Structures are given as C-alpha cells and as structure tokens.
Amino acid sequence: MSHLLEVQNLTAAFAQEQGASISVDHVSFYVDQGEVVCLVGESGCGKSVTSLSLMGLLGKGGAVIDGSVFFEGKDLLRMPQAELDRIRGNELTMIFQDPLTSLNPVFTVGNQITESIRAHTGLSKKEAKERALGLLSQVGMPDAKETMKKYPHTLSGGMRQRIMIAIALSCNPRLLIADEPTTALDVTIQAQIMELLKKLRQDRNMSMILITHDIGLVANMADRVLVMYAGQIIEDAPADRLFAQPKHPYTRALLNTVPTIRDRDRRKLQAISGIVPERYDKITGCRFADRCPYRTDACSAPQKLYALSAGHTVRCAAAANSPA
Amino acid sequence: MQDTQNIPLIEIRNLKKYYPVKGGILPHTVGWVRAVDDVSFSMMRGETLGLVGESGCGKSTIGRLLVGLEEPTEGRIFYQGRDLSTLRKNPKEMRRIRTRLQMIFQDPYSSLNPRKQIYEILAQPMLYHEISRRDTIHRDLRRLLDMVGLPETVLGKYPHEFSGGQRQRIGIARALSLHPEFIVCDEPVSALDVSIQAQILNLLKELQAELKLTLLFIGHGLGAVSYVSQRIAVMYLGGIVEYGDAQELFAHPAHPYTKALLDAVPIPDPAEKNRPRQLLQGEIGSSAAPPDGCRFHPRCPWARPQCKNTRPPLQKVCSDPAKQSAFSHDTACPYGQEGSLSEWENIS
Numbered sequence: 001m002s003h004l005l006e007v008q009n010l011t012a013a014f015a016q017e018q019g020a021s022i023s024v025d026h027v028s029f030y031v032d033q034g035e036v037v038c039l040v041g042e043s044g045c046g047k048s049v050t051s052l053s054l055m056g057l058l059g060k061g062g063a064v065i066d067g068s069v070f071f072e073g074k075d076l077l078r079m080p081q082a083e084l085d086r087i088r089g090n091e092l093t094m095i096f097q098d099p100l101t102s103l104n105p106v107f108t109v110g111n112q113i114t115e116s117i118r119a120h121t122g123l124s125k126k127e128a129k130e131r132a133l134g135l136l137s138q139v140g141m142p143d144a145k146e147t148m149k150k151y152p153h154t155l156s157g158g159m160r161q162r163i164m165i166a167i168a169l170s171c172n173p174r175l176l177i178a179d180e181p182t183t184a185l186d187v188t189i190q191a192q193i194m195e196l197l198k199k200l201r202q203d204r205n206m207s208m209i210l211i212t213h214d215i216g217l218v219a220n221m222a223d224r225v226l227v228m229y230a231g232q233i234i235e236d237a238p239a240d241r242l243f244a245q246p247k248h249p250y251t252r253a254l255l256n257t258v259p260t261i262r263d264r265d266r267r268k269l270q271a272i273s274g275i276v277p278e279r280y281d282k283i284t285g286c287r288f289a290d291r292c293p294y295r296t297d298a299c300s301a302p303q304k305l306y307a308l309s310a311g312h313t314v315r316c317a318a319a320a321n322s323p324a
Numbered sequence: 325m326q327d328t329q330n331i332p333l334i335e336i337r338n339l340k341k342y343y344p345v346k347g348g349i350l351p352h353t354v355g356w357v358r359a360v361d362d363v364s365f366s367m368m369r370g371e372t373l374g375l376v377g378e379s380g381c382g383k384s385t386i387g388r389l390l391v392g393l394e395e396p397t398e399g400r401i402f403y404q405g406r407d408l409s410t411l412r413k414n415p416k417e418m419r420r421i422r423t424r425l426q427m428i429f430q431d432p433y434s435s436l437n438p439r440k441q442i443y444e445i446l447a448q449p450m451l452y453h454e455i456s457r458r459d460t461i462h463r464d465l466r467r468l469l470d471m472v473g474l475p476e477t478v479l480g481k482y483p484h485e486f487s488g489g490q491r492q493r494i495g496i497a498r499a500l501s502l503h504p505e506f507i508v509c510d511e512p513v514s515a516l517d518v519s520i521q522a523q524i525l526n527l528l529k530e531l532q533a534e535l536k537l538t539l540l541f542i543g544h545g546l547g548a549v550s551y552v553s554q555r556i557a558v559m560y561l562g563g564i565v566e567y568g569d570a571q572e573l574f575a576h577p578a579h580p581y582t583k584a585l586l587d588a589v590p591i592p593d594p595a596e597k598n599r600p601r602q603l604l605q606g607e608i609g610s611s612a613a614p615p616d617g618c619r620f621h622p623r624c625p626w627a628r629p630q631c632k633n634t635r636p637p638l639q640k641v642c643s644d645p646a647k648q649s650a651f652s653h654d655t656a657c658p659y660g661q662e663g664s665l666s667e668w669e670n671i672s
Contacts, residue, residue, distance in 0.1 A: 186544065188588045
C-alpha cells in the first residue's frame with residue numbers, strides 16, 4: 001500500500017552571506033490515511049521549514065534543493081503550478097501558529113471563508129455561504145451567522161484559530177498540516193482546539209502533521225513521532241514506543257527536561273547543557289555530540305539512521321547497538 | 325527592631341488596580357478595567373509562591389505592583405510590616421527598599437538595553453546604589469556572573485550577541501546585583517526553548533535556596549510553576565480563586581477552575597491520552613465587564629443559580645480546625661470544600 005504522503009530526502013537551504021545554509025537535511029518520512037504524525041523539536045531545528053517546503057511556501061531566499069514529496073503518488077515538487085494550486089488548499093492544507101497574521105484584517109471572516117470555498121469548488125455565492133455557516137458551527141463558533149460579519153481583530157485568539165481551521169477544512173482536505181496551532185493560546189483554549197482537531201480527524205478520517213515543541217501535546221495527539229534536531233530527523237517511532245523506550249540521548253533528555261504537574265517528588269530537572277549549534281550544517285559528525293553526556297570518539301563520524309524493530313529508527317550508533 | 329521572623333516579608337491586603345477605559349469624542353473615562361480586584365495574600369521569608377492563571381487574569385499586574393512599577397488604586401502592600409504607600413513619602417528610604425524588591429522579566433530580548441554593554445547594565449545600578457565601589461566592582465561582577473553561570477568575557481558584549489537563555493541569565497544577574505530579598509519572576513521561561521527552560525528553572529531554584537530569596541513566580545505553565553513553588557495561588561479575572569500548598573492543591577483541587585486548568589494541561593504520557601477531562605466551554609471574560617457573582621460562573625460546568633448573586637470570598641477548604649494547621653488550602657468556591665469535587669463528578 002502506498003502512503004498518502006511520502007517525503008524522501010527533502011533538503012532545503014537558505015541563502016546567506018557566507019553561502020547557502022542547509023536547514024533541512026535529507027528528511028524522509030511518510031503519513032498514512034487517518035494518521036497523526038507529530039514533528040517535535042526546538043525552535044530553529046527545521047520543523048517549520050520542513051512543512052513549508054512540503055507546501056511550496058518557502059518564500060524568498062529559501063529553496064528545496066533535493067528530494068521529493070509524493071502526495072497520493074504524485075511529486076508535489078515537480079508538478080505544474082496549476083496542478084499544485086489545485087491540490088494545495090484543497091486536499092492538502094495548513095494552519096499556522098499566529099492566526100491574526102494569517103487572516104486578512106480588511107475582510108470579514110465570512111468573506112474569507114467563502115472566498116476560499118469558491119476558489120476551490122466553483123460553488124455559487126449562496127451555496128458557499130451555506131457551507132461556510134456549516135463549517136463555523138462544526139469548529140464550535142457559538143453564533144455562526146454573527147461571526148460571518150465580524151473582522152478578525154474583533155475575535156479572540158482561540159476564535160481566530162477556529163476560523164483558520166474552518167478555512168482549512170473548507171474543501172475536505174485529506175491532510176492538514178498544523179504548525180504550532182496552539183502555542184499562542186491559553187491552556188484551556190488550547191485544550192478546546194486540540195479536542196476539536198481530534199474530533200475532526202475522527203469524523204473525517206483526515207491525516208494530520210502536527211508540529212509542536214510541547215511534549216504533552218505529542219503524547220496526547222500522536223500516532224507516530226518524528227524528533228528533529230539541527231535539521232535532521234534523529235528519531236522516528238510510534239508514539240507509545242517513543243515515550244516508553246526513547247533511544248536517542250536528545251529524545252531522552254527532551255522527555256526528562258519538561259516539568260509536569262505529576263512530578264510531585266521534586267526531582268531535579270535534567271537540563272540539556274549548551275544550546276542548539278548555529279550553522280549546524282557545517283558539523284560533519286553527530287550534531288548533538290557537543291551537548292551529549294554519552295559522547296564518545298565515534299560521534300565525530302557522520303551518523304546515519306539505524307532501523308530498530310517495530311518501525312523505530314534512531315540516528316545514533318551507540319543507542320542503536322545498546323541492548324535496552 | 326521588630327522581630328522579622330514572624331511577620332511576613334510581603335503582605336498585600338485588599339489590593340486593587342483599575343485602569344481607565346477612555347472613549348467618546350472628547351476622550352473621557354467610560355469604564356474601568358479591573359486588572360486586580362481585591363487580592364490579599366502574604367509571603368514568609370524564603371518562600372516561593374507560584375501565581376498561575378490565563379493571560380489577562382491580572383497576575384503580571386500583581387507582580388508589577390509589588391515591585392513598585394505600578395501604584396495600587398486601593399489596598400496596601402506591606403514589606404516587612406511597613407506600608408509601602410507611606411514609605412513613598414520618604415524618597416531616600418524608598419530608594420533603599422526598591423533595591424530589596426527586584427524583578428525578572430518574561431522577554432529577555434526587550435528587557436535589556438540594546439545600546440549598553442553587559443558591564444554597564446550590571447555595574448551602573450550597583451555603583452549608584454552603593455552596593456559596590458569602583459575599586460571592588462570587578463570582583464563583585466565576577467562573583468555575580470559566577471552565580472548565574474556566565475563567563476567573565478560577557479561583560480564587554482552587547483545583549484544581541486547572546487542567545488535567549490544567556491540573556492535570561494543576565495536578567496537574573498541584574499535582579500541579583502542589588503542583593504534583593506524578594507524577586508518577582510514574571511514568566512521567566514515562557515520565551516525560552518524547552519531544553520533551556522530546565523537550565524533556568526534549576527538555576528532559580530538553586531539561587532533561591534542559596535541566597536534564601538523569597539520569590540513570586542508568575543507563569544501559565546503549571547508544570548514549571550509547580551516545580552519551583554511551595555505554594556500556589558490560582559487567579560481568574562482579577563481575583564484569587566484558590567490558594568494552597570502546591571502538592572495539596574494539585575492533588576485535591578477545590579475550585580472548578582483549578583480542576584479545569586489541571587485537566588487542560590496535556591500530560592506527556594500516551595497512556596493518559598484518553599483520561600476523562602472536564603474541558604471548559606467559552607473563553608475568559610473581560611476584566612472591563614466582569615460577570616456578577618462568582619466570576620467563573622459563566623464557564624463553570626457546575627454553576628448553580630446562586631453563583632450569579634454574590635462574589636464568594638476565599639474560605640478554608642477544610643472545616644475541621646484540627647486539620648487546618650497541617651496545611652493551608654483556601655478556595656473561593658463555596659461548594660469546593662471537603663471532597664465536594666467528587667460529588668460534582670457524579671453530577672456531570
């Protein structure tokens with residue numbers, strides 16, 4: 001069976017004064033129908049660049065220099081613009097961290113939803129409005145009719161994110177990419193939005209790529225988890241397995257570095273010393289080595305991904321060879 | 325000399341801070357935003373109090389009031405039993421007291437002057453307040469940087485040359501430079517990456533123990549707050565709705581809002597994926613027009629008709645006086661006492 005989305009060796013670079021810097025380095029993964037895949041990592045690790053590359057939204061200065069992205073068997077990076085435009089926003093859509101900058105401030109909410117419906121479906125104005133009303137109540141807007149007339153700035157952050165989700169869902173997408181959709185929101189609102197995404201996924205059998213740095217959200221949402229560090233995927237595993245048996249020293253540290261309300265024994269938090277290296281594409285060996293407590297001489301050699309059992313891969317020779 | 329052992333280091337009584345809302349063609353005050361509305365609590369020396377709540381609940385305003393960045397509309401703040409509002413009339417004494425009350429800000433990017441070298445940022449206040457002298461400043465700065473884990477070479481650099489975590493260390497060094505007793509930490513790790521957050525939280529905890537500091541730790545990340553705090557105060561729309569020992573409060577929340585807040589936090593364990601949770605409907609109201617009665621009642625899954633009438637005060641959760649002394653735990657929900665929450669669960 002082929003995958004809904006299959007990314008192979010995706011490599012993206014940005015032009016800089018000192019030459020191109022590779023911010024996403026040979027990233028490969030897949031997403032199946034109805035699956036939620038979480039992309040986890042700290043800021044600057046390349047997770048957003050990965051998702052923007054998939055959508056062809058890298059913008060000025062950035063370019064995909066290698067790899068392919070197969071969506072339903074067709075390569076998004078090598079298809080005519082017209083075909084890409086048909087798929088993007090239709091079957092493949094995205095929501096962003098900051099809903100205020102993603103909405104146009106001078107048009108009403110209703111205007112923006114119906115516009116995107118009409119652009120993709122060719123429905124009449126009236127039919128598009130009907131569908132917009134339906135979508136708004138699906139995403140839990142209390143008074144859909146009133147909301148249609150409002151401008152984005154009059155809505156709260158949680159409401160704006162619901163509008164973004166309504167727009168993203170307007171054409172029944174098969175895959176939704178959610179890039180830190182709740183980072184800007186309060187925790188009770190975050191819970192509402194996540195519950196909504198879960199429900200929509202169930203009702204529509206929709207696939208999702210959720211990009212986040214919140215380990216709690218990952219545990220709550222993911223079927224599979226990809227951990228990124230310095231532009232590379234360093235671990236890839238089913239969620240249950242990743243939390244039960246994290247292999248890469250960075251993943252282990254990441255899981256231990258988050259204080260939770262259940263940690264009532266007041267153990268000392270395990271901190272990861274140092275910071276994410278700049279210009280990590282210049283590092284030939286393991287990119288985590290200078291922060292890794294288990295570093296050995298072997299770590300200065302380039303690390304490849306090792307396949308373990310049960311769909312678990314890890315980019316660390318020592319972790320792959322250790323018994324437990 | 326007063327006995328400083330038994331009086332609280334910081335005490336606030338019925339503190340209020342209202343901001344005017346301007347409107348009309350000729351701008352005039354058309355209403356008030358009640359950012360902080362009748363809040364009282366006290367902190368003993370060496371204690372860390374965590375103040376949690378969602379954005380707009382007034383937690384940062386309390387922090388700013390405590391260090392004197394804002395003046396209260398009503399109510400009093402006592403520092404070692406002395407009223408700050410009367411001390412304000414004595415500028416010299418006030419100047420001395422301000423050095424004892426310091427603040428660490430959320431955003432380490434905007435809270436450091438970009439035009440000044442770190443040397444100036446740290447040394448100027450120490451020299452001005454005569455904490456150090458020209459001939460000892462270098463030794464004192466070295467000691468200060470050592471405490472926050474930075475090398476001496478940072479002194480000649482400018483803020484933009486540092487990462488977020490390092491800048492927050494500089495912010496902490498600046499707060500410590502005047503030998504304060506009390507520090508307000510206003511979301512000090514919210515702007516930092518997860519791997520850096522733990523470094524800063526551990527540093528704050530170590531410094532607190534080493535220097536016997538009293539901390540007010542403001543945050544919306546319940547995990548981070550509970551990690552550093554002995555006591556927790558939960559705020560909703562300008563008022564404290566629950567207050568108590570951290571362990572007790574998280575284990576047995578006695579206010580529906582606290583319970584919902586705990587339920588909303590995702591637990592980093594896939595086994596908890598489908599735990600039963602009470603999710604809140606609607607959004608936090610506006611402090612400009614807070615609801616009558618209990619301010620949480622429009623969102624409360626267990627609200628009863630009488631909740632709309634009067635604003636409930638904080639009361640002891642445990643009605644048995646013998647047990648009360650063992651731990652402190654107050655709730656502003658009259659139905660939150662002694663196991664009523666399990667009763668609620670049966671209703672819902």
